[in-house]
Every structure is written in C-alpha cells, then in structure tokens.
Amino acid sequence: MLNLVAASACFLLIHFGVSGTKLRDALVARLGPARYRGAFALASLLGLAWMIYAFRRAPAVPLWGLELGFRPAAYVLVLIAFLFAVIGIATPSPTRAGMEAKLKQGPGIARGMVRITRHPFLWAVVLWALVHVIINGELAALILFGSLLVLALGGTTAIDAKRRRAFGAQWTQFAAVTSNIPFAAIAAGRNQLAPALREIGVWRPLAAIVVYAVAFYLHGRIGPPLS
Numbered sequence: 001m002l003n004l005v006a007a008s009a010c011f012l013l014i015h016f017g018v019s020g021t022k023l024r025d026a027l028v029a030r031l032g033p034a035r036y037r038g039a040f041a042l043a044s045l046l047g048l049a050w051m052i053y054a055f056r057r058a059p060a061v062p063l064w065g066l067e068l069g070f071r072p073a074a075y076v077l078v079l080i081a082f083l084f085a086v087i088g089i090a091t092p093s094p095t096r097a098g099m100e101a102k103l104k105q106g107p108g109i110a111r112g113m114v115r116i117t118r119h120p121f122l123w124a125v126v127l128w129a130l131v132h133v134i135i136n137g138e139l140a141a142l143i144l145f146g147s148l149l150v151l152a153l154g155g156t157t158a159i160d161a162k163r164r165r166a167f168g169a170q171w172t173q174f175a176a177v178t179s180n181i182p183f184a185a186i187a188a189g190r191n192q193l194a195p196a197l198r199e200i201g202v203w204r205p206l207a208a209i210v211v212y213a214v215a216f217y218l219h220g221r222i223g224p225p226l227s
Helices: 002-016 022-031 033-056 068-089 100-105 120-136 139-167 169-176 193-200 203-222
Strands: none
Touching: 002 033, 002 139, 022 033, 022 139, 033 139, 068 120, 068 203, 100 139, 100 169, 120 139, 139 169
C-alpha cells in the first residue's frame, strides 16, 4: 500500500508542483513549448504506470465494501462521463494543450460542449473516478481513483490560471461566456444550451456511445465491470 501512496503522491506532485505554476512558465521558457509538453507527457505516463502497477499489487483493505446496488446508476454516470470526454476531445477549445492560440478568435470559439464547460475531459475524469471510488469501497481504489479525482478537479483551476497569466484580456473574454463547472455559465445566462446541442450534433454523441460500449466490453473481459 505504501508503494501506491508514494506513486500517487509523486503523480500529484508532478502536476500540482509544475503544471499551472510559475515553475511551468520557467520550464517552457527554457525548453520551449514542444519539448516541455513532451517531457511533461512522459513524466505523467511514467507516473500513471507506476500508480497502476502499485494498485494491482496493493492488498485488499475493505472500507464500506463493494456497492453492487450502485451499479445501475454507475453505468449511467460513466456513460455521461464518456459523452463529456469524447465530445470534449472532438470539440476545439483553447483550454487544450496546443490550442491556446484559439483565444485570439475571441469568445466565438466557445461552441458546442465548450458552452457547457470549458473543461469537458477533466470533468469526465472527475465523474468516472468518483463512480469508481464509490462502487469499489476499498482503500487502494480510494487512493488511486481519489488521486485522479483530485488531479482532475485541480487541473481545471490550474489550466485557467496559466491561460489567464499568458493571455490576459483574451482569456477574460473567453471565460466570461464559459464556465469551469458544467452548465454554470448557462444557468447564469452567460450562454445557452440550445446552440450547444445544435453544435454538438449527432455524430459526436454516437461516437461517445460506441467508445463506451467498446470500453464496457473490454472492461468485462479483463475484470468485473466498474470494479
């Protein structure tokens, strides 16, 4: 279990100690954006691989126990997570790495899923991780999925912070018509749901459902669903 704790702590430190901080800005200035992104991606993959390795070898320590009754709701929530993730990936957004320059296009870049949240993929991870924490009910799952949940939540604010520092007024204009929390800008009247649904279209949700079905099938092959 200590190996999993160490791996999770290292993974979080890589992100919260670098990404979204002034250290990150200094590293980008020294290495250049492309080399920095490559080094950061490699460090993140190694950290994630360490976490998974440690998780698979961690002892079973039950907390509240396997919540089988939660599975029907879990399937629905994970489907929503896949919708956010796939539609978000298929939607251009200046919050994604390498797309920062799209802020120069003005608030009009906020289209489709970005009208709902400017961080759809990270909120998908939040929902997916939360479901796995609840349904597994044991210590190793709490550490692994809880770390990913904390990382995704913190990642939304870290990305906002570095975009604000780098783009100033352009970011302010974009943030004024979007929201971090899903549907918050729409609820506040700063954006609208109807155009978001029209811009999302049909093929993006269908692609998300296909990816969800494939993931569900493969998950069942390698272990119990949602466990």
